[in-house]
Amino acid sequence: MKILVIDDDDFVRMLTRVSLSKVGGMLVTEAGSGAEGLLAAAQDPPDVILLDVMMPGLDGPATFKALQANQSTANVPVIFLTAKAMPGEQSRLSELGAVAVFTKPFDPLTLADDVRRALATPRKFDGPT
Numbered sequence: 001m002k003i004l005v006i007d008d009d010d011f012v013r014m015l016t017r018v019s020l021s022k023v024g025g026m027l028v029t030e031a032g033s034g035a036e037g038l039l040a041a042a043q044d045p046p047d048v049i050l051l052d053v054m055m056p057g058l059d060g061p062a063t064f065k066a067l068q069a070n071q072s073t074a075n076v077p078v079i080f081l082t083a084k085a086m087p088g089e090q091s092r093l094s095e096l097g098a099v100a101v102f103t104k105p106f107d108p109l110t111l112a113d114d115v116r117r118a119l120a121t122p123r124k125f126d127g128p129t
Helices: 010-021 034-043 060-069 088-095 111-120
Strands: 002-006 027-031 048-051 078-082 101-103
Touching: 010 027, 010 060, 010 078, 010 111, 027 034, 034 048, 048 060, 048 101, 048 111, 060 111, 078 088, 088 101, 101 111
Parallel strands: 002 027, 002 048, 048 078, 078 101
Antiparallel strands: none
8 A cells, every 4th residue: 555644744754654664564655745745646646645734834634625626636535644633623624525534643553554444434434543
């Protein structure tokens, strides 16, 4: 499974990459901003995108809308990553059309399984257990 991680935090990207590739056996590419993520996704569409909500410039929801507007990325499932664990925020992000919303910090040992579970039950999975 090919995953694109879009997050402005270097540490989060590194932790996510190691978790998904070493523990989960997935192929991971990274982008440090929404704009960089849009380019990476359009050039080589992944199977799923993990997208940070709060980023400078093009934030997660704006990046998600741009992904949806591009024919080559419109059908790529998106899982939001957010430090805001409030139910209202999670509901708002789910209503945008995200497959799931995971809160940070996440468990690096279960992240790959959480992603697989989210993709297996689209729009019904509310994040890691």
